[in-house]
Amino acid sequence: MRIRLFYFVLIFSFLVSIHLQAEDGYRLWLRYDEIKDTQKLDTYRASITSWIIEGSSPTLKVAGDELNMGLKGLLGEPIPSVNTIEEEGVLLVGTPSSSPLIASLNLDEQLRGLPEEGFIITRTSANGHSTMVIAANGEVGVLYGTYHFLKLLQTHQDIDKLSVKSAPDVQHRILNHWDNLDRTVERGYAGFSLWDWHKLPDFIDPRYIDYARANASVGINGTVITSVNANALILTPAYMEKAAALADVFRPYGLKVYLTARFSAPVEIGGLETADPLDPAVQKWWKDKVDEIYTYIPDFGGFLVKANSEGQPGPQDYGRNHAEGANMLADAVAEHGGIVMWRAFVYSEEVPDDRAKQAYDEFKPLDGSFRDNVMVQVKNGAIDFQPREPFHPLFGAMPQTPLMMEFQITQEYLGQATHLVYLAPFFEEVLQADTYAQGEGSTVAKVIDGSLHNYQLTGVAGVANIGTDRNWTGHHFGQANWYAFGRLTWDMGLSSEAIAEEWIGMTFTNEEGAMKTIKSMMLNSHEAVVNYMTPLGLHHIMGPGHHYGPGPWVKEMSRPDWTSVYYHRADEEGIGFDRTASGSNAVAQYFPPVAEKFSNLQQCPDKYLLWFHHLDWDYKMKSDQILWDEIAYHYQAGVDTVRQMQESWNSLESEVDEERFKHVQAFLEIQKKEAVWWKDACLSYFQTFSDRPIPEGVEKPEQSLEYYQSQRFPFAPGIRPRW
Template structure:
């Protein structure tokens, strides 16, 4: 009895709050799928009138989740439930389905418009029949209907005109896949958002709601595959107990068009199969993999296939037995081919023998194998030849293997871009690579055309992103990390989209449609990647991060057991200058590019300044385009990076009151951390490089706060993701 007054008081407080603000926390869990009431009164009225009722025939699992998503989304956005019918009964209706599932759509005679859209595309169309107005979400397949439903909801979320729709969309790449570097103990290599989503202990019996929301989020941006396990693979996931756990996830994801893939440890026949060899040409090894593949497909009929990291960074592979990458990939490809599976074989390789330039090794190993891979093998190539640096020129393999489908591998998680504390919108970086011209078949032979198959007429195509997702409530650690998951999916679907358009969509869906918020935050996002490059690795510097965990600066790293795991290997600073000579006077890595590109990168005058020190060792007094010496330019670039973060802070501070306080304070705090890190990078790098340049930092620039020895002593403990 004594507790009743307290409970009553709490109830009154909660009820009082509902009139002015949401009771639940705005912690970012809903991502960009925030179906809150449309605030523009005129648009709200127009949307309510246009939608009328929802007409959806069919009860497949995918159509059922499409109906649920539309009902939930429309109820939230329109502020009222929407009636659902099997056939139109009102003057206006939203009709979703396929010609197979919907007699109404079948009778409209739009088959010719649907045919070119393939298995995943969709059509959004306004049409009139017998004096009634209909908005169609039509597709050839159920998954196309689901993708179209998310697009339609996106139009409402971003307050677009839906009164006269006539648009179609189909993916430019066939396999659009997230690579989770998740370990079976739930740690995540290069993960900065908590632990792995996959609760292996409670699988297969417990299906966490997060699995469903994960699948929803991926479907909303067209991602259709997920590799559940780390490329540094553990063979245990291929054992019967784990296959059943994977099957439970596959069942949960299937209605959303999300296939599961696994990483295959090449030595699995030895580790869990009891064999004495994993030689891909040995019949007993081939038989073991065939039996294992059949076992997996019996449990998961739509299993996507395998992702393999082999003979790189200590991982076992075919070269252990004197075989090449094609022989290893083809062995696995043969066992999944009867089931419709594929093999994604990573080209990120370097062996135990230190090469003359690590940037050259993938090309040297894979180029001679062009045309020897099975038809269901994709060679997965990182965007650049080193390792997901803040900026890299495009990988020379793109365009160099015309007989082999090449799959792009981007990193969404920010291993070398400030990790979980930095705002770095990566769409401009992805676009920089995709829009690069390989000149493989003359001018206009972009990396994007290699990846989507149009340049060399490949039907099997793919693009992968190393995921930044974990158990943090907001999924990605940093609120703005969500934008990189989002933009990866949107570009994987359509690489012609602009960074500006994607940023604006995400902002409007994630925060608000208020233009006074959208415009400045969009500009902040678009400038953020260049800002990070400036305070970390300007002018083509690369791989100068701290040892092992890669958090913070470490340009002084040297004397490790491999030279190409050190910073000095890459920047090669000395009293004469700085930079890695990759021209014919150095490693001649430029020769791996097609002649027009090689000529540009080889020329000190023609190379884009953003790649200057990637390809050239340049004197400290060399005059760059600004008219400054190289040393002074480095000083100004590093300082511009710090100023860029400070500008982001100023922009964000002005947004207070425009969005919920919880997420505002989250971003504000993270920007303050990023500003400290930017200063750390600037001061440490300039002091270190100054020991070689022997030149002063320009008078008008802020000077380092501590000595070089201070920064060299810093050693952060327990950095996540290693």
């Protein structure tokens, strides 16, 4: 019996050790494994012989812990912490106020003008020795600089002549979690919510700390922990105590907590008969509630609000406008330094006009009416996070109101978490789009960073793709979109290629050939998914409710603008939504040079063609193909790209650990099958209107149209609950 027990313990211990070493993706890009390039390793070891952090605050402590862990892992040996500089190769970290050593180095010129989150990394002489310094005016800047330095080591960069000066382009870089109090996640595809409300505040899951580390490592400084379809219970003492426990964990990492405010909370939990924002009793209720929140969370960031959209309560219920609603909340948080992020995602079934026009029509007249601590949060496009949309016409149109970009990191309309879709190229495409608000060069990025209109308040939000899956994001490559969002909100001038190289080097490999292969997959992936789902400006043709899979035939919904036929408008004459002067004239919401470009068939980019124009099936494209054939070839190109991605990934079997290799391999097979499904279902349906043959070179559909229309997915993940 004892022998059996001994062998059981031995086998169990072996299995546990294997599990602990498993490459399951949990470490994200913070993988501090020993550097394999021996030449680089020797160089780094010679350059970094010890390190110093002076100061004992919580933020400096986590910076020191991260530096110690990172150096020990990457260099394969402990790097001692010292108190004085008595040799070459000391890494000195801190602020002039926390570190007498840094204060003595006369770095005033380099630090001048840097915000507290900014940092410098430089070489200088200290006590007669060459010393590398990570310095900042604020302690969070020190932490950001520490992560940046570790990233340089992870990606095998030269550190001998470092001269880095970095500061964020926008002030508020925030993740929006669409997490409900029952731990479901709206449009979430990576498991349940990280926030275990039932066990909070007494049990602090270690994942909360690793979540904060990951965000700090890419410069994200805020998190909205509840869904925009808000539940007023989050504002009750029992839940504020739980939110405060999360805020305590996040604070040392520079990560502020924000909450979503349900506009009808004064009625639902306050006992009032109205939530009218101009009612003095309502104003007092919100002021008292905000004062209470700050007793729990002294650095509470403020509110994110979805109002009068998709059935959510709002100021229009009382005959008031969005500015009056936002200003009431802004006044309540102002004395505490809080902000209000008021979403511009509004549309009403009572408005018969083009849905794409409604946000502009409601918000443009309110420009200049909002309090100074309000940002209007605008989605990247005017419909709803489609695989591709032209930039929202509100960008550039509200010079007196700070506009905050809202991107979607979670892949609601992009195959969800089983499709490899690297979103940085799309984010970059939107940010670099020219609004012409003040002439050529008035990019969306310049609107968002405040430089175009001199905004004093700036921000970018991203709808998170994070859940309880061991690898955080469902798909291992989904991590790259979380990473890319953080990097682009810090520096909107970064290229999607440069970000991909960083992430690959930190997450998979720095080997040149493998990196080139993975990077090519990533950079081509977004265009692939647009091609096999919504080419040439088609949009909103997915399945209803869950938004999973193709559904161009969807027409029986409770409101027209939830259907697919509302958007593609396919008939025997052609396909596409006419948004020119002969149609809805939504194009007129853009500044004249942009409106003229999108209206003119010769100038309109092919990628937006059917977004702005309804064209005949035989319309001659720039490629000399007729429109029907061009659509079909794009669908086929999307499928072919996924197959190429499969071949590329399979070639990396010896370069990637077995666990992650097989996981991605399996997901690519799912993606290939679903790309074919999208192609076949959409072409089968649209062919009933075009009455033209599938062109040569495009694979014929595998099933009948009736088969595709019969598919049902009642338990697809990410469905928005209907309470």
